[in-house]
Amino acid sequence: MSYELPNLKHWRFDIDVDNIAWAWFDTAGQRMNTLGREPVEELAEIVSTVEDAAQRGDVKGVVFISSKPNNFIAGADINEFDALRTEKDVEDVINPVIELFNRVERLKVPAVAAINGYCLGGGLEFAMACHYRVATREEGTRIGLPEVKLGIIPGLNGTVRMLQLAGPIAGMQAMLTGKMLRPGAARGMGVVDQLVPSHLELPWTARKAVLQKRKSKGGAWWKRLLTKSPARGYLANRMRKETEKKARPDHYPAPYKLIDLFERHGGDPQRMASAESRTFIPLMISDTSRNLRRVFRLQEMLKDQAPKSRFKPLRLHVIGAGTMGGDIAAWGVYSGMEVSLQDQTQDQVNTALGRAKKLFKKRMRSSRDVDVAMSRLISDVPGEHIKRADVVIEAIVENLDAKQKLFADLEKQLKPGAVLATNTSSLRIEDIAQSLQDPGRLIGLHFFNPVEKMPLVEVVQGEQSREDEVEKGAAFVNHIGKLPLIVKSCPGFLVNRVLAPYLLGSITRLQEGTPKEKLDAAAEKFGMPMGPIELADVVGLDVCMNVNETLGSSPAQDSDLGRLVAAGKLGKKTGQGFYTWEKGKPQKAGTDYDEAELERLGEEMLKPLIDECERVLDDGIVANADLVDAGVIFGTGFAPFRGGPLHYRRSKDKAGESTAQAA
Incomplete structure (x- = not known):
């Protein structure tokens, strides 16, 4: 039969x-x-x-x-x-x-x-x-x-x-x-x-x-x-x-x-x-499931930001062995690349190597795997490996003059076809590129802290950045298992630009007398992974000040934020900021708040972030509303069950219209 x-x-x-x-x-x-x-x-x-x-x-x-x-x-x-x-x-x-x-x-x-x-x-x-x-x-x-x-x-x-x-x-x-x-x-x-x-x-x-x-x-x-x-x-x-x-x-x-x-x-x-x-x-x-399925599709959309490319990067060179640069280097190694790490002194590089080893021990299955990974992370204080690298990322201090001088020297050493990128968090790509003979070669690759946990990388396209360089940058981001979001160059790009009014507004509420624990509880009630005051401590209060200055919205020097920065109390990394930090955790006063009040406060606190998302969309910083939502979800942790800030606002508006029509 x-x-x-x-x-x-x-x-x-x-x-x-x-x-x-x-x-x-x-x-x-x-x-x-x-x-x-x-x-x-x-x-x-x-x-x-x-x-x-x-x-x-x-x-x-x-x-x-x-x-x-x-x-x-x-x-x-x-x-x-x-x-x-x-x-x-x-x-x-x-x-x-x-x-x-x-x-x-x-x-x-x-x-x-x-x-x-x-x-x-x-x-x-x-x-x-x-x-x-x-x-x-x-x-x-x-x-x-x-x-x-x-x-x-x-x-x-x-x-x-x-x-x-x-x-x-x-x-x-x-x-x-x-x-x-x-x-x-x-x-x-x-x-x-x-x-x-x-x-x-x-x-x-x-x-x-x-x-x-x-x-x-x-x-x-x-x-x-x-x-x-x-x-x-x-x-x-x-x-x-x-x-x-x-x-x-x-x-x-x-x-x-x-x-x-x-x-x-x-x-x-x-x-x-x-x-x-x-x-x-x-x-x-349920609405939660519909919104989480939307988030899944947004994730796939970000992966598609990198077109099919022949660019297969094997070697990465990172300049700057601070927390961000060292962690970018470690993640590159964890993703299978050979990585060279450069800074001014061997001690600075050694500190980054120690952090990298801790990451590998946490994520890898055997000591042999850790040893193999460490063998691919090369200390390179003089920068001898620049000429071999397929991708070079600058992650030094946020100072325009320093970056311009560095890139003028770097340009002479790069091999043809290598990606040249800056990890700047707020400076315009066009300004940094002024020192280059070929400014179209420079792009931004903006990682978020902590690198191992944050899935998004903003691929920043300056006015002169060539399309093929941006595509290669996005391909590199995909290659290391991150999600690329192509954004136009502007102060703060997407994520920092929308975070700034939210953080600054919350810090202003704190200065006006709202307890920091209440502000954080309200944000968590809304669905944020952590509250804005704790987040400011985690990011670093000096970084918050710097980003706000770049965006033209910095608080006064005599504000709570200004005084803490002046005193060297920079948050989690120094053990003291708005909170006291012990064993990596903020010490919070245990207080119960009314749930309805927290819900109302959370809505008010997130409104500046959502308003800024609307302006980002109007300014064409990313291609469409879905990409705004994707960037904010994967770059800030914005409540995934709400489907993204713009989707959330549109959904609320529709629900309000339906209620009005029914009445």
Whole structure:
């Protein structure tokens, strides 16, 4: 009997001479495999065919594998999510998929998921429905359930299967953080059954798994005990306390709903599966989820700011081994580049090397990896490596004369095609470039502190900066795993320009008598990652003064800010600013404030920031409103669940119009 499926668009299906069925996934017209409506419908055809062949004894098993490099299934197609307006819409979409995955699980022959690259979200939920999972150890392989980052929870019985395989501790942590796991970690948890060195060995290993009728053993017996009461209630309370440190339930309800689901039904897989859908459906159509999906798309938009380019930078040279320059150098090394670091003295460079080693120890898996990274970070006080570098970044003091002199000398040493950039936070690129014979070569690459945590880099285009230099700068930013935002040169660019009135306005409120703890609490109530007074301390009060002076809005020297700077109390880096800092934390007075009052104050405090975003858009500093929102979210941490400052204001205006019309 023939089991050919010739009309498939997104899958390829065949049965080989050993009677093993192969389903190769290759979503048409997309870089990533995603489970959209059409691919799922075709998957249903394949499963029906395998069911029929298995019933007749014509297949020994089925392997689900990807035809795309470095990608198994990246998840559901979130572009289809926005069409789901009601709970009934969501229910009609997910119920057939849940039943399809259950059919895979009920197949009478082995179903093997052969994983290379991203296996995330709905892709992992599908893989967990298979009987056995083989994954590659390749660097690009990442496995996880990142749904909470989109304001939802796994909704295709993924919560149930994750607990069965990984147990409640590791399984819930993976779902609550949305972390993408390396293959070894996934294997250690029990989510993956077998690892192979490379994708070349994946088909052969999957074939053996079918022929040997391998089946996942599931979680250990002691893990299953932890899903029983009273252990489950104890674990749920611990999870809530840990989650509260990172996210407020009124801003991000999804992780708390997941914990509730586990606490109530974690000991009964059947009830948990049913309750999972009831929890998932309202989250999917919530404003929080819609806004977080918008943030995801904004992130992809920023990545697209760097066009496909032949520019593949391998060597970076950083001038200035202070906190910012040293951290840029360390991040370049962490991203795989060879980096040379220059400053006036060896002691200054040595201090930066010490900080870099701490970063590598924190982020790398072994001491050998740390040693290899340190070997790529070269101390270069005389600047001998400038002529070899593909990218040269200046990160010295914010002084126009000093920068102009440095660049006049640098220009003579650069190799053809190298990117020449300044990390200035406020000076105009045109002014710095005046000392160059070829001013069109200079661009800005403005990083944010701390470099390892802040995802955005502003790629600054001066009036004379050539388009190809800007494109190469954006390609470099992508290469080191950051998000490039192309901005026109102006004082403060985008992020510092919109932050300045917000910070200065908050400091003015402090001087007028509003407690600093109250100001910070109000901003956090709005959804900011930290309050403006704490942020000023973290950025550095001297930096705040300098940026405000550049923007023409500096407070008086006899202001609280001016007096602290004059006294050398510069914030976190000196241990004293608006707050006293101990062990890296600000010492705050514990005071309770009225929640409604905090909400009102937070709205008032953020208004200057949003107003400045409107002016930035009007001035054409970035190309459109979406890029303003993206820059402010990823450059300042502006409440992601609100979808960006301009989107938030437009949404509020629409809501107000609707209320007025209804009245």
